[in-house]
Amino acid sequence: MLNIKSINQQLNNFHELVENKDLVKQIKQPKGLKTGVDLGTSSIVLVVLDESNRPLFGAYEYAKVVRDGIIVDYLNSVRIVRKLKEEAEAKLGVSLTTASGAIPPGTGENSEKVVANVLGDAGFDASIIIDEPTAAARFLNMTEGSVIDIGGGTTGISNFEKGQSVAIFDEPTGGYHMSLVVSGAFSVPIDEAELLKRNRAKEVEVFGAVRPVVEKMATIAARYVVASEQAPVVVVGGATNFKEFVHTFEKIMKRPVIRPQYPEFVTPIGIAMFDQE
Template identity: 35%
Template sequence: MSRTMAEVNRLLKKTAGLINNDTESLFQGEFRVGVDLGTADIQTIVLDAAGNPIAAFMDWTNVVRDGVVVDFFGASQIVREQVRRANAKLGINIEQVITSFPPGTDSRISTNVIEAAGLEVAGVIDEPSSVAQLLQLDHAAVVDIGGGTTGTAIIEQGRVVRSMDDATGGRHITLTLAGHFGLPYEEAEEMKRTSKDLALCRLAAPVIGKMADIVHGHIEGHKVPAIYLTGGSCALPGFLEVFAAEFPGTEIVMPSHPLYLTPLAIATYSDVIRAKEQRVG
């Protein structure tokens, strides 16, 4: 049975309230940690044994591009610092983390960064599949709008049967805005993140249409009744309506804080690993 979006949105709201909050909140008990090495940001989220967020850290960064680490040292240092802050906040010692990778890329790119940060990789999963696991979907598709790519995982009978990723993501929306307004990339990126002006989405509509075309190709041959969106670029005001218009007859679902859905899902994936280990034992 699918986990309700109300439940997931509650967890996302909690995560949003914890982002980069260093206030000491000592914790005792089991915990698990997810690290998301995104194109536009790196996030570390710590969950308690029940799956509730207890610490969350994020840095906007350009050290990863389209699933490739272009600044290996910078990426590992950001992860190391986020983990240090989590340890200091909670009074714990994080040694193992879960991480992820875009579909179709080499997972070792991500795991090498984690290991360079002095951590052990407890598990690795592709990004949209992690969301499918979190939502406990039976028959649907998860579309992850990343900084540089659009990734899709197709779920049938509760199992991911196909996962793929193609270029075109939030960075391309930023480039469109930068070109239109004659702005440096960094200013256009800030505009995309913070503006509530629906006119920006109208300017970005061709890029969103390209993302929809990619997803149509990914799901071709599969009767997908619902598509679940994740990724920070989905939060652009009007994105949901423009994207949904390309999929008449298909339910399009977007969480309240799409920027944090994939990192939360990555951290939650340790539940799956633990369950597998218990069955083997």
């Protein structure tokens, strides 16, 4: 059963931890720590959990190191992950040795190796590399239904039945494609388009421009989601942070759609939960 109230409380707590590093406490007994690294198209997120999956540390840095789920700037990826690792270690007072990572489904074994190499060169032992919507589902504790992970370059869908993943799909439409549309609609460079997407004062105008992209994402999701009408469908990812996003999805999919608060943190926390298993 999806407990959205509990999920939102956890995400709110994690958001406070990310925004206020004074809340981070030194660890006396570091046994069982779990670390996850989410190499996203617009940002890199690092999460540290305790052995009971309670967040201890979270941080992110905006970056342009990934395109359509593929790492295109290896050296900067390593530099940023190492920087976030050192920040976490300094705040927590421990050494972080292992970390899990993730890739969009369908990007292949080579992508797994590249992400593992980034983690390795940043000072981690890569414990496991999983697909992003499955990571999101772990945090959400999904046993029935579907998770739609809107990444920077792709829309990933995982379907679950009786606690098991039964199908995983991925299509090349994501937040970066929204930025391309914004860039063209407002005649601004792609970097400025990324900032416009996050500008709440411009949200109505921006969403009006990207609505066709969101409708395409919803059409993709409707094609692959196989859950019954009673099973939940959850959208996650930073690209979903528009007020009209869920309503647009529901119109296309013709069924209720749930978006947690701070959906950009769902997948990173789920990634960390897989570490050291």
